[in-house]
Amino acid sequence: MHTLLLQSLFPLLLITSFLSINVELSLSQDDLQYANCSEDINCGGIGGISYPFWGVNRPNYCGLPGFEVKCVDNAPMINMSNINYRILKTNDSAPSVTVARQDYWGTICPTTYVNTSINFSLFNYPSGLTNLTFYYACNTTIPGLQVNLTSQVCSTNNGDIAVLSVPRSLPVDLVALVTRACTYGVIVPVFSTAAQAVEANTTTIQDAVDGGFELGLEINNVQCNSCVESGGKCGLNTTTGGFSCFCLDQAYATVCNATAPGAQGMSVPCHSLINY
Ligand SMILES: *[C@@H]1O[C@H](CO)[C@@H](O)[C@H](O)[C@H]1NC(C)=O
Ligand SMILES: *[C@@H]1O[C@H](CO)[C@@H](O)[C@H](O)[C@H]1NC(C)=O
Ligand SMILES: *[C@@H]1O[C@H](CO)[C@@H](O)[C@H](O)[C@H]1NC(C)=O
Ligand SMILES: *[C@@H]1O[C@H](CO)[C@@H](O)[C@H](O)[C@H]1NC(C)=O
Ligand SMILES: *[C@@H]1O[C@H](CO)[C@@H](O)[C@H](O)[C@H]1NC(C)=O
Ligand SMILES: *[C@@H]1O[C@H](CO)[C@@H](O)[C@H](O)[C@H]1NC(C)=O
Ligand SMILES: *[C@@H]1O[C@H](CO)[C@@H](O)[C@H](O)[C@H]1NC(C)=O
Ligand SMILES: *[C@@H]1O[C@H](CO)[C@@H](O)[C@H](O)[C@H]1NC(C)=O
Ligand SMILES: *[C@@H]1O[C@H](CO)[C@@H](O)[C@H](O)[C@H]1NC(C)=O
Ligand SMILES: *[C@@H]1O[C@H](CO)[C@@H](O)[C@H](O)[C@H]1NC(C)=O
Ligand SMILES: *[C@@H]1O[C@H](CO)[C@@H](O)[C@H](O)[C@H]1NC(C)=O
Numbered sequence: 438m439h440t441l442l443l444q445s446l447f448p449l450l451l452i453t454s455f456l457s458i459n460v461e462l463s464l465s466q467d468d469l470q471y472a473n474c475s476e477d478i479n480c481g482g483i484g485g486i487s488y489p490f491w492g493v494n495r496p497n498y499c500g501l502p503g504f505e506v507k508c509v510d511n512a513p514m515i516n517m518s519n520i521n522y523r524i525l526k527t528n529d530s531a532p533s534v535t536v537a538r539q540d541y542w543g544t545i546c547p548t549t550y551v552n553t554s555i556n557f558s559l560f561n562y563p564s565g566l567t568n569l570t571f572y573y574a575c576n577t578t579i580p581g582l583q584v585n586l587t588s589q590v591c592s593t594n595n596g597d598i599a600v601l602s603v604p605r606s607l608p609v610d611l612v613a614l615v616t617r618a619c620t621y622g623v624i625v626p627v628f629s630t631a632a633q634a635v636e637a638n639t640t641t642i643q644d645a646v647d648g649g650f651e652l653g654l655e656i657n658n659v660q661c662n663s664c665v666e667s668g669g670k671c672g673l674n675t676t677t678g679g680f681s682c683f684c685l686d687q688a689y690a691t692v693c694n695a696t697a698p699g700a701q702g703m704s705v706p707c708h709s710l711i712n713y
Contacts, residue, residue: 468685470498470499470670470672470683470688471669471670471683471684471685473494473495473496473499474488474495474496474498474499474670474671474672474683475670476494476495476499477495478490478491478492478493478494478495478506478508478513479493479494480493480506480508480511480512480513481508481511481512481513483512483513483524483525483526485527485529486506486513486524486527487499487527487529488500488501488661488670488671488672489501489504489654489656489661489671490504490505490506490527490534491504491505491506492505492506492507492508493506493507493508493513497673497675498672498673498674498675498681499670499671499672499673500672500673501656501673502673502678503556503558503559504559504654506524509521509539512524512539514539515534515536517554517555517556518551518554518556519551520538520539520540520551520553520554521538521539521540522536522537522538522539523536523537523538523539523542523649524536525537525648525649531563531651531653531654532653532654532656532658533563533651533652533653533654534560534651534652534654535649535650535651535652536649536650536652537646537647537648537649537650538553538625538646541625541646541647542647543643543647544643545571545589545591545600545602545642545643545646546591546592546593546600547623550573550621550623551623552623552624553623553624553625553626555652557655558655559654559655560652560653560654560655561652561653561655562626562650562652562653563651563652563653565628565629565630565651566626566627566628566629566650566651567626567627567628567629567631567632568624568625568626569602569603569624569625569626569627569632569635569642569645569646570602570603570622570623570624570625571600571601571602571603571622571623571625572600572601572602572603572615572616572618572619572621572622572623573591573598573599573600573619573620573621573622573623574598574599574619574620574621575588575598575599575600575601575615575618575619575620576599576618576619577599577618579614579617579618588600588601588602589602601615601619602642603615625646626650627645627646627648627649627650628645628648628649628650628651631644631645631648632645657680660680660691661680663691663692664680664682664689664691664692664693666692667682667684667692667693667695668684668685668693668695669682669683669684669689669692669693670682670683670684671683672688674688674690
């Protein structure tokens with residue numbers, strides 16, 4: 438009797454297990470993109486770094502070109518024009534990222550003098566920022582330079598040099614004087630609130646610089662929000678360079694298709710089919 442039952446069940450078992458293997462194989466590619474892009478970048482205690490950023494544990498198809506993040510010495514970094522910018526936080530709803538120049542992290546004496554230069558096809562400067570200018574190798578003996586500028590000394594290979602920090606726009610004649618007296622000028626944006634605090638002497642220049650500055654992201658956030666609301670993960674179609682919405686069942690050009698078979702997860706209906 439048992440033998441009879443097994444004999445009649447055997448072909449059915451073979452077919453269903455064959456089916457389930459096929460289904461799982463075809464699912465795995467799409468599951469992989471969805472699962473991998475569900476992961477945020479977490480580096481040095483800064484988490485929640487997601488689309489359009491990629492790198493570390495997020496494959497390139499989880500973000501957009503130019504938004505690569507590297508975890509360097511336990512801090513998340515964006516490399517732009519050969520300068521590393523340390524990510525302090527991200528705001529998905531703005532969308533924006535707050536960064537600080539790594540070469541100015543904990544010091545106003547960098548080894549090379551390079552202006553802050555962002556890629557305007559990726560980022561923009563939002564309102565609420567003030568350009569702070571650091572002037573290096575200044576001849577402080579020039580008459581008329583004894584103004585209310587914060588001055589400090591940086592030790593370099595060529596001996597000590599004077600630094601003038603200018604936390605606001607100076608009168609034109611004073612700019613001309615400082616430019617003549619100093620060899621290098623470096624522009625570093627800070628939050629305007631921090632610049633005001635420096636002027637009011639309630640914070641230090643170093644803390645203002647370490648507080649970083651915000652950069653708006655030049656991305657289509659409506660597109661990504663629609664994908665996320667449909668249950669997908671935003672990403673890149675590496676073949677076309679266009680947008681891709683990674684869903685549980687497959688990748689779509691815009692949003693997930695909730696009515697497509699498998700969109701709610703294939704494994705549950707598949708296993709009930711086998712049990713039947
Ligand atoms: C996606 O994640 C899986 C593990 O979850 C890993 O094996 C695979 O290499 C990842 N794919 C890419 C392209 O990084
Ligand atoms: C700015 O970013 C875009 C997108 O990654 C890239 O194609 C372009 O070369 C970048 N421009 C500069 C000046 O680095
Ligand atoms: C930024 O990237 C360039 C090119 O990949 C590299 O040469 C440079 O060392 C990087 N800069 C930093 C500060 O890591
Ligand atoms: C994120 O950005 C939005 C829009 O600019 C703003 O209203 C919100 O306060 C920001 N959130 C944080 C935590 O800064
Ligand atoms: C930074 O930009 C300012 C204004 O454009 C310029 O005068 C200065 O020479 C630049 N500094 C460097 C180091 O390139
Ligand atoms: C700061 O300087 C940069 C050029 O280095 C400029 O694009 C930006 O608009 C300036 N920001 C402010 C708030 O003046
Ligand atoms: C500094 O300026 C003074 C006055 O203009 C000048 O006599 C002196 O040579 C300058 N020193 C340097 C190192 O340029
Ligand atoms: C320097 O500070 C004094 C007192 O705070 C002020 O009266 C004067 O205008 C300031 N000079 C400049 C050039 O900012
Ligand atoms: C700023 O504060 C420091 C200590 O907090 C004090 O030594 C210094 O005199 C203050 N400077 C001005 C211009 O008020
Ligand atoms: C990329 O776009 C092509 C053409 O529209 C499409 O066939 C393919 O499925 C897309 N791939 C992804 C991963 O979105
Ligand atoms: C969604 O999936 C259903 C079932 O496969 C299909 O009939 C429908 O055309 C799909 N809609 C879109 C917008 O792809």
